[in-house]
Amino acid sequence: MRGAEALIGSLTGAGVDVCFMNPGTSEMHFVQALDDVPEMRGVLTLFEGVATGAADGWARISGRPAAVLLHLGPGLGNGLANLHNARRAGTPLLCVVGAHATDHVRHDAPLQSDITAVAGTVSGWVHTSGHVRDVADDAMRAVAATGERGGQIATLVLPADVSWTEGGAPAPPRTAPAPEPPAPSRVAAAAAAVRAGEATILLGGPALSAAGTDAAARIAAATGARLLVETFPGCWETGAGRPRIDKLGYFAEQAIGQLSGSRTLVLAGARSPVSFFGYPGVPGDLVPDGCDVVGLADPGSDAVAALEALAAEVAGPAVAEVAPHAAPEPAAGPLDVRSLCTAVAATLPERAIVVDESVTAAAALAPALQTAAPHTQLALTGGAIGDGLPVATGAAVAAPDRPVVAVQADGSALYTLQALWTQARERLDVTTVLINNSAYSILRVELARTGAGEAAHSGRAGRMLDLSDPTPDFTSLATGLGVPARRVTTTEDLLDALRWAGAEPGPHLIEAVVPPLG
Template sequence: MRGAQALVGSLAGAGVDVCFMNPGTSEMHFVQALDDVPEMRGVLALFEGVATGAADAYARIAGKPAAVLLHLGPGLGNGLANLHNARRAGTPLLCVVGAHATQHVRHDAPLESDITSVARTVSGWVHTSGDVRDVADDAMRAVAATSERGGQVATLVLPADVSWSEGGAPAPPRRATAPEPPDASRVAAAASAVAGSGSVLLLGGPALTAKGMDAAGRIAAATGARLLVETFPRCWETGAGRPRVDKLGYFAEQALAQLEGASSLVLAGARSPVSFFGYPGVPGDLVPDGCAVVTLADAPSDAAAALDELAAAVAPDAVADLAPHDAPAPAPGPLDVRSLCAAVAATLPDDAIVVDESLTAAAVLGPALQTAAPHTQLALTGGAIGQGPPAALGAAIAAPDRPVVAVQADGSALYTFQALWTQAREQLDVTTVLINNSAYAILRVELTRTGAGEAAHSGRAGRMLDLSDPTPDFVSLATGLGVPARRVTTTEELLDALRWAHDEPGPHLIEAIVPALG
């Protein structure tokens, strides 16, 4: 048995049965093994950043690792931004990177590079498989490593000769690392903190399950503690029937206002909050002076179980205040961001998955979705844009019976728009609402906030933040990739297009024209 066949067969046997890929010459034996191992589903992407983003979202929704196959160091480099997002999300992801045949490395061929050094920037575990007899077991060690530290990227470098050589044999799965159980001393410290006035409970990561959200709601109802969710949650169960919780603001000034007056900050699966960037005269650490920070559960911990134990201690009989299913009707007439977000919320199907890369619209979309149908939200955990289209793809493959709605900014969509081709090829139920304001609107805001200048619409600086001249035609782009698309300019047109997209199988794109910001 060739090494690649042993590796792919062992992965499928361990439950890693989807591999997103953009392969090259060094990975041909892995590709061929798909014919020998029908249990492994290969999903082709046109760009490595699509493959890595899809694998990240797949694992977040499926609750198990996906694999991604990349071609040598440059292929890994092309996929790095969404591997960064996966690392920040604590996603269990197996990254297989093909390498030159061992005897070919000495020739320093054009594609030769230091793969392991690049991989270590996003991976918690990196290994090069050196012998066909070990390759399947190396893969099983990599899969097990994805569950460590609460979830991480594990990269297995696979030389071409290890793939093509005979002598491989399947390997049995290894036991995954289970989350750490709640720590009694941490629960007691958190109970003391939330019992006082001015406490804030910041929820993130593994705390955002239905179980964790329910427990947090009961804690808030019993103690008066304020609830906040990290700015970019990796996988959040929210909407009607769940506690109404705001996200921590993206801009430092917003977050500081939300945390003002807090006497204690209890972290449940979230990191202590810091500003995304440094600004003149604005603190980077967002914890108010005099506020005690108490960790209830960190990344390796079972944060939902810790919240449940905390609720049992401080709120044994409490009932959470749940959001109603009462998304208001959007205002008619020409579209703006507010009516767009209201239309998405009002038409959201039950049990949908919402992929939020709306960026400047996120501050409006978040509150609008609080009273929408129950759903799962995925967000841009690491801040590296271009996650939305591939994340929608990966989520749809992980949950083929659930509709996926991607609310997508125009500028970041252009990073990984090729994902729509794979959505069409796989006939996935993804509705992309693309917000077209013909600008990098977030950067127009940041130009002012950093003190660099005013948000100019003309001049050389303003031109660097503008997406017109020419304005991308997203309807034509989507149609060219096999995805039916419409352009809308009014609320009425958007509502009609959303009904069309939700009622018809397969992927759809709605290009929503809204006024430019600033």
């Protein structure tokens, strides 16, 4: 048995049965082994950033380690931005990177690079498989490593000769470490904090499951503690019938206002909040002066068990208050960001997965979705734009019985628009609502916020933040990649298009033209 076949057979035996890929010459024996191990589903993407983002989305929804196959160091480099997002999401992800045959490395061929160094920037575990007899066990060690620290990237470098050499054999799965149980001392400290009053609980990571938010809402009902969700949640169960919790604001001034008056900040699966960027005269640490920080559960520990333990300590018979299903349709008229978000919420199917890379529309989308049908939200966890379409692709592969709605900004869509081709090829049930304002609107806002200047619409600076002249035709681009598409400019047309997309199987794109912000 060749090394590649032994590796793939071991992966499927460990429950890793989907691999997103953009392979090259060094990975051809891995690709050929897909015929020998039919239990592994290979999903081709046209760009490595789509493969890594799709693997991230797949793991967030499936709850299992994802796999991605990349070609040498440059292929890894192309996928790095969405690996960064996956790392920030705590995603368990096995990244297999093909390498030159061992004896070929000494020739310093054009594609030779330091794969280990590049992989180390996003990976918690990196290893190069040196012999065919070890490759399957190396893969099992890598899969087990993805479950450490609450979820991380493990990169296995696979030389071509290790793939093609005979002598491999499947290896049994290894048990991933269990999350750390809640520490009684931390539960006691959090209990004292919420009982004292004026406490805020910041929820993140696994705390945003249905069980986690229910326990948090019971604590809030019993103690008056305020609840907030981290700005970019990796996987959040929300909507009607679930606790209504606001997100921590993206802009530092918003977050400072939300946290103002807190005597204690209790962290449940979330990191202590900091400003996304540094701004003149604005603090980078968002914890108010005089506010104590209590770490109930780190992102890598069992945040749900910690919240349930805290609820048992302080909540008694309190019942979580949940949001109603109240998502009315917007009034007829020209589209703007607010009416677009209202339309998405009004038409959202039950059990949908919403992938939010709406960027400037996010401030309107979050409150609109709070009373939409119950759904799962996936956000841009690491801030590296271009993950929306790939994450939606992976989520749809992981949950073919659930509709996926991607609310996608135009500028970031252009980073990974090739994901639409994979959606068409795999016939995935993804509806993309593409917000076309012909600008990097968020950067127009940031131009003023950083003190660099006023929002620019003309001149040389303004041209760097403008996506017109020419304006991308997303309807034509989507159609060219095999995805049916419509362009809309009014709320009534958007509502009609959303129902059209929901009534047909397969992917659809709705290009929603709105005025720019800033």
